[in-house]
Structures are given as structure tokens and as C-alpha cells.
Amino acid sequence: MNQSKRYLDIVKEIRDMIRQEKIRPGDRIPSERELAEKLQVGRSTLREALRSLELLGLIETRRGEGTFLSDHRNHKLVEVLSTFILQDNQSRKDVWETRLMHEISAIQSICQNKALAELRIWDSFKKRLEGESFQRADFVRELMVLSGNRLSLKIWFLLHQYSGSPYSHEVSEDEKDLMLPILDALENQQEEKAIHAFKSWSEWIEKRRMLNGDNS
Structure with a gap:
């Protein structure tokens, strides 16, 4: 280890x-x-x-x-x-970082599974990204599902809700260029690039939420 x-x-x-x-x-x-x-x-x-x-x-x-x-x-x-999660008023930063840990773990699992690279889902995501409506939550939830860790998926759902559901909105035009590198890296199983691109997108979402008073 x-x-x-x-x-x-x-x-x-x-x-x-x-x-x-x-x-x-x-x-x-x-x-x-x-x-x-x-x-x-x-x-x-x-x-x-x-x-x-x-x-x-x-x-x-x-x-x-x-x-x-x-x-x-x-x-x-x-x-x-x-039944118990975060009743002691944990900070939003802690929740955000813990949720991100699960998302990064999912990305690592996907990049280490050669069979997933051959799925048509990456092209499907790119086409939906080019369309008029693409939900952030659909994308991240699918990553969690593809990782194959059902427990992590269940924990992620709850952490996502507690952190203000940052993926509950549609992908804006401004962030499409941030998401394409994530999809390309996942399809080509480039783990470090995928994680870096995902973190950049996540930080972009958080900054925008802060600027918009958590209403973006």
C-alpha cells in the first residue's frame, strides 16, 4: 500500500x-x-x-x-x-471537500478501467454538451455510477444535497469549455488530466456560487 x-x-x-x-x-x-x-x-x-x-x-x-x-x-x-450526518453544523468547506474526494475517487476508478473507455457514453455526453440542455447533476451522477462503488454513490447523494446541490443547474455556455477536457481525459484514461480538469470545473462552480450568493 x-x-x-x-x-x-x-x-x-x-x-x-x-x-x-x-x-x-x-x-x-x-x-x-x-x-x-x-x-x-x-x-x-x-x-x-x-x-x-x-x-x-x-x-x-x-x-x-x-x-x-x-x-x-x-x-x-x-x-x-x-440519520445523523452533519447535525453538528460542519462547515460548507468541509462538506464540499469531502464530496469532491468521492468524485475524484470515481474518476480514478473510471480511468483505471479500460472497458469504460470504450463506452459510447463519452460521445453521448459531448453531443448533449453541444445541445441546448445538459444538467450538471446528470454528468457527475453518471461518473459516480460508472465507478461501480454503490456506497460511495449513496454518500455522494447526501453530501451533494448538504453542500447546496451545486450540480442542480444546467451547464452554462461559459463552462462547456471546462467540461470538454474532463470528457476527453476520461475517454483516453488520462487520470491526472481528468482530475485536474474536474477540480478546475468544480472550483469554477464554487466561485460562481459565491458571486451569486449561492443561487447560481
């Missing part, structure tokens, strides 16, 4: 470790250093995974004491999300 290991895999391994070691709600979990050594993963990548788990309410960090398993009866992520 190396630094580039996807954080969703790390989340799964942390959950497996909690179950195998019979860590109870309220118990302290291993430190960041201990987890990094145990899972053989880079500290920055591990930190992303822990941040997501804390955002979902599965763990809580107490200053000067460590990180503890939250006191919830069911630690299946979907159930926690549907």
Missing part, C-alpha cells in the same frame, strides 16, 4: 480494524502515527480518511486526548449518513 492509495480503501480498512479489534463506542482508536504504520499508508492520505470519518460522525477527536469511536448504535456509513 502506498501514499497514492485511495482514501476510500483506507476508510474500509479502518472500519475493518475497528470491528476486528472489537473497539467499542467511546473507546480510543489508534493514533494517526499508529494507523499509518499499521495500514502502511502516507500520513496525508490517512488524514483525509480520518477527516471523512469524523465528518460523517463515526469518530470524534478530543484535544489532548486522542480520537474516539463515536457513540452510535450502527456504524454502517449509509445509515449514519441518513
Whole structure:
């Protein structure tokens, strides 16, 4: 396992470790250093995974004491999300970044699957992009579906709603040039280019939302 290991895999391994070691709600979990050594993963990548788990309410960090398993009866992520997610008023920035993590993970999965590059869906997206109406949500949701991770898709739906549904609008003329590089990179399985282009588009959407008082 190396630094580039996807954080969703790390989340799964942390959950497996909690179950195998019979860590109870309220118990302290291993430190960041201990987890990094145990899972053989880079500290920055591990930190992303822990941040997501804390955002979902599965763990809580107490200053000067460590990180503890939250006191919830069911630690299946979907159930926690549907009943508990973000009731402690997490910042929009945290939600936005966590949602983006799932989207980038989906892009990585797509770029690593040669069969997906041969699908006609990329040409279909380009034609719809050239047309009069193309919904942002249709595009991103399809990426999540194509990744094959149903749990990530369910979490994404909820995070998308909580972050103000940034993809609920039609693609504007201004952003079409930002989306075409994403489609080209996905079709050609150019992972780094696809991620870079997607992040640029996401940042463009957020800046526009800020300028328009979150009504764009």
C-alpha cells in the first residue's frame, strides 16, 4: 500500500480494524502515527480518511486526548449518513471537500478501467454538451455510477444535497469549455488530466456560487 492509495480503501480498512479489534463506542482508536504504520499508508492520505470519518460522525477527536469511536448504535456509513450526518453544523468547506474526494475517487476508478473507455457514453455526453440542455447533476451522477462503488454513490447523494446541490443547474455556455477536457481525459484514461480538469470545473462552480450568493 502506498501514499497514492485511495482514501476510500483506507476508510474500509479502518472500519475493518475497528470491528476486528472489537473497539467499542467511546473507546480510543489508534493514533494517526499508529494507523499509518499499521495500514502502511502516507500520513496525508490517512488524514483525509480520518477527516471523512469524523465528518460523517463515526469518530470524534478530543484535544489532548486522542480520537474516539463515536457513540452510535450502527456504524454502517449509509445509515449514519441518513440519520445523523452533519447535525453538528460542519462547515460548507468541509462538506464540499469531502464530496469532491468521492468524485475524484470515481474518476480514478473510471480511468483505471479500460472497458469504460470504450463506452459510447463519452460521445453521448459531448453531443448533449453541444445541445441546448445538459444538467450538471446528470454528468457527475453518471461518473459516480460508472465507478461501480454503490456506497460511495449513496454518500455522494447526501453530501451533494448538504453542500447546496451545486450540480442542480444546467451547464452554462461559459463552462462547456471546462467540461470538454474532463470528457476527453476520461475517454483516453488520462487520470491526472481528468482530475485536474474536474477540480478546475468544480472550483469554477464554487466561485460562481459565491458571486451569486449561492443561487447560481
